[in-house]
Amino acid sequence: MSESDQMASVVLPTYNERENIKPLIEAILAQVQRPVELVVVDDDSPDGTWQVVQDMAAQEPRIRLLRRTEERGLTSALNAGIRLARGEVIAWMDCDHSMPPEVLPTLLAAADEVDLAVGSRYVQGAADVGHSLVAQLFSRTINLAASLLLGWKIRDYTSGFLAVRRPVFDEITLQGDYGEYCIDLLARAQRLGFTIREVPYHCVPRLQGESKTATNVAGYIRRGWKYVMTVLRLRMVFTTEKILHWRQPHVTAH
Numbered sequence: 001m002s003e004s005d006q007m008a009s010v011v012l013p014t015y016n017e018r019e020n021i022k023p024l025i026e027a028i029l030a031q032v033q034r035p036v037e038l039v040v041v042d043d044d045s046p047d048g049t050w051q052v053v054q055d056m057a058a059q060e061p062r063i064r065l066l067r068r069t070e071e072r073g074l075t076s077a078l079n080a081g082i083r084l085a086r087g088e089v090i091a092w093m094d095c096d097h098s099m100p101p102e103v104l105p106t107l108l109a110a111a112d113e114v115d116l117a118v119g120s121r122y123v124q125g126a127a128d129v130g131h132s133l134v135a136q137l138f139s140r141t142i143n144l145a146a147s148l149l150l151g152w153k154i155r156d157y158t159s160g161f162l163a164v165r166r167p168v169f170d171e172i173t174l175q176g177d178y179g180e181y182c183i184d185l186l187a188r189a190q191r192l193g194f195t196i197r198e199v200p201y202h203c204v205p206r207l208q209g210e211s212k213t214a215t216n217v218a219g220y221i222r223r224g225w226k227y228v229m230t231v232l233r234l235r236m237v238f239t240t241e242k243i244l245h246w247r248q249p250h251v252t253a254h
Helices: 018-031 049-059 074-084 101-111 133-150 180-192 217-247
Strands: 008-014 036-042 063-067 089-092 116-120 162-165 196-200
Touching (some): 008 049, 008 074, 018 049, 018 101, 036 049, 063 074, 089 101, 101 116, 101 196, 133 180, 133 217, 180 196, 180 217
Parallel strands (some): 008 036, 008 089, 036 063, 116 196
């Protein structure tokens, strides 16, 4: 069996995405030509997103639904979806159509060749037209800091649009509250020697509904400090590891 014939799982974390989830699922199933399953993890959306998915799953066996009534949060939803996933490659994306589903086949194909494929807004051929200038400024500043302190091989540490081979999760569990999990994942994956490739895409405005991320300067600061603290924490951890390694006695063979 070739890599492209292996099953891929696409985890879709949802909260109040009733208007977006059906066209997104339909687009993914139309675009991805390899064996695929969609694992929708819904945090008991008041707008009934889970009901839409439940109705679709009754007609389409490639759709699976996990409705969570006692747990909340993006990172925990992704971890729950990863645990349920049966694919050799596990991808995830936002459910508001800001990450175009037509890019997903390219991302999955890249993950056939490397350990982690990252949809990137900041490499050649990419663009971010889905966020305000203020949002782009905050994002670029955090990503510049992350690249400076954690490694230049990655330009979009806050991507959130990934396809990851299953063995990566034997070594790394997603950590964090919101988007900072992505910084942590990519930095630790680099550190452990996993191969990573960025795939350019155009981030576009959400299709319907309200954004879950910040919408004003105060909101970006409230979210952003966790990103900054994650970068600083990882830098301290990596620096400490390097110092301890230097201090270890080295045995010379005679």
